Structure formats: C-alpha cells, structure tokens
Amino acid sequence: MTHYHLALLGFGNVGQALARLLLRKRHQLRQAYDLTFSITGIATSRHGMAINPQGLDLERALLLMDTKTNLEALSTYSSIASVEEFIRSCSADVLFENTPVNYQDGQPAIDYLRLALQTGMHAISANKGPVVHAYKELTQLAGEYRRKYYFESAVMDGAPIFSLFRGSLPAVNLQRFTGILNSTTNLILTRMESGEGFAQAVAYAQSIGIAETDPSGDIDGWDAAVKVAALATVLMGTPLKPAQVERTGIRELTSGDVQSATGLGKRWKLVCTAWREGDGVVARVSPEMVGADSPLYGVNGTSSMVTFETDVLSQLSILEGNPGTDTTAYGLLADFINATRRE
Numbered sequence: 001m002t003h004y005h006l007a008l009l010g011f012g013n014v015g016q017a018l019a020r021l022l023l024r025k026r027h028q029l030r031q032a033y034d035l036t037f038s039i040t041g042i043a044t045s046r047h048g049m050a051i052n053p054q055g056l057d058l059e060r061a062l063l064l065m066d067t068k069t070n071l072e073a074l075s076t077y078s079s080i081a082s083v084e085e086f087i088r089s090c091s092a093d094v095l096f097e098n099t100p101v102n103y104q105d106g107q108p109a110i111d112y113l114r115l116a117l118q119t120g121m122h123a124i125s126a127n128k129g130p131v132v133h134a135y136k137e138l139t140q141l142a143g144e145y146r147r148k149y150y151f152e153s154a155v156m157d158g159a160p161i162f163s164l165f166r167g168s169l170p171a172v173n174l175q176r177f178t179g180i181l182n183s184t185t186n187l188i189l190t191r192m193e194s195g196e197g198f199a200q201a202v203a204y205a206q207s208i209g210i211a212e213t214d215p216s217g218d219i220d221g222w223d224a225a226v227k228v229a230a231l232a233t234v235l236m237g238t239p240l241k242p243a244q245v246e247r248t249g250i251r252e253l254t255s256g257d258v259q260s261a262t263g264l265g266k267r268w269k270l271v272c273t274a275w276r277e278g279d280g281v282v283a284r285v286s287p288e289m290v291g292a293d294s295p296l297y298g299v300n301g302t303s304s305m306v307t308f309e310t311d312v313l314s315q316l317s318i319l320e321g322n323p324g325t326d327t328t329a330y331g332l333l334a335d336f337i338n339a340t341r342r343e
Contacts, residue, residue: 001034004340005053007041007090007121009083009112010098013209014126014153015042016065017329018096019058025333033337041090042071043083045099050075053091083108087115094339096332097125103222103242106133117141117149122339124332126153128223131230132242148339153331155181155227156304157323163338164318165235172310174235176275179306180299181227183323184211184218185250185270187302192258193267198251210302220249224272224285231306232274238281240274248286261289269296272306 006022008015022029022037029035038055048070050056056074064071072079080086087095095116099109106129113123113130114137123142125131130138131154142149152162165172180186184205191201202219205211217223225245232240250270261268266289274283290296295317299305307317320327 001030001036002340004035004037004093004336005040005055005091006037006336007043007087007092007095008039008098009043009086009095011042011044011047011061011065011071012098013325014328014332015096015098016062017325018098018332019062021326021329021333023058029337033341035337035340040092041086042074043080043086044071048072048075049080049086050077051080051086051090052076083112084115087112087119087121092121094122094124094336096336097123097127098332099127101127101129101226103129103217103226106130110134110138113138113149114141117145117147120145120147122147122336123149124335124339125149125151126328126332127151128154128226128230132226132233132240135230135233136239148335150335150339152335153328155230156306156318156320157327158329158331158334159304159318159320159323159327160334161231161306161318162234163334167338169310169313172312174308174310176273176309177231177235177306178271178273178296178309180269180296180304181272181306182218182221182224182270183302183304184215185221185224186299186304188219189250189253189258189268189270190300192253192255193262195255195259197255198253218249219251221247221270221285222249224270225283228272228274228283228285232281232283235308236274236276236281240281240283244283245274246282246284246286250287253287264289266291267297269299271296 041051043049050071109127110130116123138149188201225242229240271288305319
C-alpha cells in the first residue's frame with residue numbers, strides 16, 4: 001500500500017468537486033490501485049491557505065468553503081505568505097493545480113507547476129495555459145525529476161484525449177482534427193435555435209455558471225483557440241500559440257442567421273480544426289454551418305466532440321455529453337492514478 005500526500009492549489013468549483021470525488025473513491029483507490037492519500041495542503045485565492053503535514057480534514061474544508069469561512073482554521077502553520085511558500089511547505093507528493101487560465105502567457109500557473117516538479121511532486125493540472133506556453137519545458141523538467149506533468153482536464157474536461165494518444169495509440173500520426181471544443185458557445189447557439197436572442201442566450205449561460213461575467217473569452221473564440229493550440233502542440237508535435245490560430249467568434253451571429261440555417265436543415269457551430277500543411281500546422285476557429293451529414297450536427301447544449309484523422313485510423317471521434325465540474329474532477333483523478341501507478 002502506497003500513501004500519497006496531496007496538495008490542492010485552487011479550491012473553487014473544480015477543486016471542491018475533486019475533493020468530493022477523492023472522498024467518494026477512497027475505498028476504490030485502496031482496493032483497486034493499492035493507494036491511500038491524505039490532503040496536506042489547500043490554497044485558495046479568497047479563503048486563505050491551510051497546511052497540515054499530518055493531513056487536513058477534507059470534509060471540514062468543504063464545509064468551511066460552503067460557509068465562506070477562511071481555511072486557515074485548519075492549518076498548523078501560523079501564516080503562509082505566498083503560493084510559492086505554500087508549494088515549498090505543504091510536504092506533498094502530488095500538486096493539483098486549478099488556478100485561472102491566462103491565455104496570453106500561461107502565468108503564474110507555469111511557475112507554480114515548475115516549482116512543484118522541482119520540489120519532487122507530480123504536477124496535475126486542469127489549466128490550458130501551461131500546456132500551450134510551456135508543454136515542452138514542463139514535460140522535460142518532469143522527466144529530469146522522474147515525475148509526471150499531466151493535464152487531461154485541460155481540453156474536454158475528463159474525456160480521455162491526451163491519455164488516449166499517450167497510452168492506447170502508439171506510433172500513430174495525427175493528420176487533422178475537427179470538433180466543438182467550447183461548450184459555452186455551443187449552448188448559446190443551441191438556445192438561439194429555440195428563438196432566444198444572442199444576449200438572452202449569453203445571460204442564461206452566465207446564470208448557470210458556465211459563462212463568466214465577461215464572456216468574451218468564450219464568445220470571441222479565445223477559449224477554443226487555446227484548446228486547439230494545446231491539441232496541436234501535444235498531439236501533433238508542433239508548438240502552436242493561440243495567436244497563431246485563425247480566430248472568429250460567434251459575436252456577430254444573429255438570431256436571424258441561426259434561424260435561417262435551421263430552415264435550410266443546417267446548424268451553426270463554432271468549429272475548431274487543425275491540419276498538417278507542409279512542415280507545419282494550420283489551425284482555425286470559426287462559426288460554420290454544418291449539415292446532418294456532419295458528426296457535429298447532433299452535438300447539443302454543453303456537449304463537446306472531436307474527430308481525429310490519423311495515418312492509420314481514418315476517423316476516431318470522442319463525444320462528451322454535457323460535462324460538469326465532476327467530469328473535470330475525474331480527469332484530474334485519472335491523471336493522479338496514471339501518474340502514480342507508473343512510478
């Protein structure tokens with residue numbers, strides 16, 4: 001039986017979903033994977049940080065978050081001045097990094113993950129920014145320290161995309177992928193088909209918590225572009241930055257546009273695609289009308305889908321139906337299991 005000390009950097013919706021999933025799966029992890037765990041550190045941006053090398057009371061931590069109470073009451077450390085001090089002091093074997101994404105340069109998450117690896121931790125992240133801006137560096141650093149840098153939840157939540165190529169598809173060469181990678185815009189377009197205006201559909205997405213107060217990252221295509229760049233960087237072996245992805249969002253689509261497409265038997269989707277061209281990769285995010293002959297036609301609401309075209313498999317598709325924070329949390333849990341069982 002191997003015991004792991006875990007630290008959670010970021011304890012918002014995803015971090016708390018991960019905590020609940022760890023508690024729910026505790027017995028299965030022990031029985032099926034011969035591992036146990038304790039949480040030695042939790043760091044939040046608004047509710048303080050807590051460290052206890054003997055293990056924090058995870059259920060109490062969740063209760064404190066529900067009541068918006070500072071987590072420092074759980075800590076055996078009198079004060080923790082910074083995230084860097086938290087990482088150095090939490091005595092963890094695995095860091096789960098769930099801080100907000102920075103599309104432009106991936107910071108400060110890159111620095112946090114780098115420090116975790118240098119401190120001897122596996123670095124598990126749901127953050128797209130470091131994948132796009134520091135994948136090679138962090139992967140090489142992980143190898144130097146005989147640790148893992150995994151990030152399954154960075155694209156399509158917990159759907160097995162990166163691990164599929166890493167483990168189940170050896171010697172495959174990805175030539176092209178096409179998909180719907182931003183669930184917020186897909187929900188907005190689906191609701192506009194039912195007669196809602198653009199602003200009304202955006203407001204609904206905000207009301208259920210899948211769109212930010214400023215939804216521009218979704219509706220202007222930035223979130224999709226970062227995900228395209230991440231897939232191209234990792235799966236196609238060609239580093240690609242979001243600014244290199246040709247990007248058009250859905251802001252200019254009107255209810256009339258959406259209704260006209262429906263009348264033609266088509267649907268508007270924010271389509272993400274990348275393909276090899278010469279020695280490089282060309283990538284695009286743009287609204288497109290798709291017909292019933294397209295695999296993307298039936299992708300509704302907050303669902304996502306991607307189709308891969310490889311040199312040996314003509315088409316391989318993954319469809320994720322209406323994911324939530326539990327799905328993202330599962331991707332983090334799967335990364336934890338995969339990282340540690342290969343030690």
